[in-house]
Amino acid sequence: MGEFELISRYFAGLGPQRQDVLVGVGDDAAVLQPPAGQMLVASVDTLVAGVHFPGETDPESLGHKALAVNLSDLAAMGAEPAWATLTLTLPAAEEGWLEGFASGFATLAAQVGIQLVGGDTTRGPLTVTVNVLGFVPPGAALLRSGARPGDLLYVTGQLGDAGLALLALQQELRLPKPDREAVLRRLDRPQPRLAAGRALRGIASAAIDVSDGLAADLGHILEASGVGATVQAERLPISEPVRRWLPQAGGWVLPLSAGDDYELCLTVPPSRQAAAEAAGAQAGCELTWVGTIDARRGLRCNLDDGTDITPSAGGYRHF
Ligand code: ADP
Ligand code: MG
Numbered sequence: 001m002g003e004f005e006l007i008s009r010y011f012a013g014l015g016p017q018r019q020d021v022l023v024g025v026g027d028d029a030a031v032l033q034p035p036a037g038q039m040l041v042a043s044v045d046t047l048v049a050g051v052h053f054p055g056e057t058d059p060e061s062l063g064h065k066a067l068a069v070n071l072s073d074l075a076a077m078g079a080e081p082a083w084a085t086l087t088l089t090l091p092a093a094e095e096g097w098l099e100g101f102a103s104g105f106a107t108l109a110a111q112v113g114i115q116l117v118g119g120d121t122t123r124g125p126l127t128v129t130v131n132v133l134g135f136v137p138p139g140a141a142l143l144r145s146g147a148r149p150g151d152l153l154y155v156t157g158q159l160g161d162a163g164l165a166l167l168a169l170q171q172e173l174r175l176p177k178p179d180r181e182a183v184l185r186r187l188d189r190p191q192p193r194l195a196a197g198r199a200l201r202g203i204a205s206a207a208i209d210v211s212d213g214l215a216a217d218l219g220h221i222l223e224a225s226g227v228g229a230t231v232q233a234e235r236l237p238i239s240e241p242v243r244r245w246l247p248q249a250g251g252w253v254l255p256l257s258a259g260d261d262y263e264l265c266l267t268v269p270p271s272r273q274a275a276a277e278a279a280g281a282q283a284g285c286e287l288t289w290v291g292t293i294d295a296r297r298g299l300r301c302n303l304d305d306g307t308d309i310t311p312s313a314g315g316y317r318h319f
Helices: 003-010 059-077 095-112 161-169 177-188 194-199 214-225 240-249 253-257 270-282
Strands: 021-023 039-048 080-090 115-123 127-136 152-156 206-210 228-232 263-268 287-294 298-302
Touching: 003 095, 003 115, 039 059, 059 080, 059 095, 059 127, 059 177, 059 194, 059 206, 080 095, 080 194, 095 115, 152 270, 161 177, 161 240, 161 253, 177 240, 194 270, 206 214, 214 228, 214 253, 214 263, 214 298, 240 253, 263 270, 270 287
Parallel strands: 080 115, 228 298
Antiparallel strands: 039 127, 080 127, 152 263, 152 287, 206 263, 228 287
């Protein structure tokens, strides 16, 4: 199978056929029609085998995850996804692998209405780069810089599942099968919180997606906004498996520090609390209050009895 056959067989026109794609895969570049009056939101993320995922990750999960982690960035901006490009570096063109990868990517693309409009395909160590483009009305993007003292701190969904899955994969914990499968699914198939991000436009004062762990990612909001925060660790929303394994998995530091959950962390002015909770419900997404923004810089994380469990400044850094 040659390069062009590979592209046309697996990647030409993947996802819904959108009216605003004038030229998609197959020419030198895509030609796209952004809606009048909307701002374009762009983001790119790379997944490298052995760094972002174990080399033996099943291809369907990888196809899903490569798109999902990018959609999560659009969700954190409150943007609506439209178009994607895909840069694939592969050690070999294996049909079974490509079929699985394209199918994982396509299923999520169809769910969220994003079309693959181009890309690049090269030979080398397995690396997947996805670029996403979306729209947001002027002035409506959720930024990291808008948090103010007194704002309430919320997170979507549940935290710590992906971190627990990593501990299970690294053989540090032997989870029973149902728990293991539930948390592995959260690691392999993160669901970007697009509906919640859009619903909270004009309500949340700041937002970020939790890819490196809540403490690290909230740290970016605090830095960009010039504020601090106090997190009540025992208010962090956790799943049943995480609750069961918390004592063996590092306690409340797990949902506080573990990455890869792709939930959203949002700040909400107190006057918009009811609106935020209604927007979360309308988006079909659980929103949990976990702390408060304050004027004193830095992050403080406490247990209910007042014990300080603030993680040392962290998050995964490549350099
Ligand atoms: P060029 O040599 O001009 O870079 P390519 O041969 O790389 O063109 O690509 C041919 C067409 O196929 C282009 O439209 C490109 O966007 C598309 N394409 C290449 N690789 C991929 C991919 N992995 N997924 C989607 N489209 C791709
Ligand atoms: Mg090329």
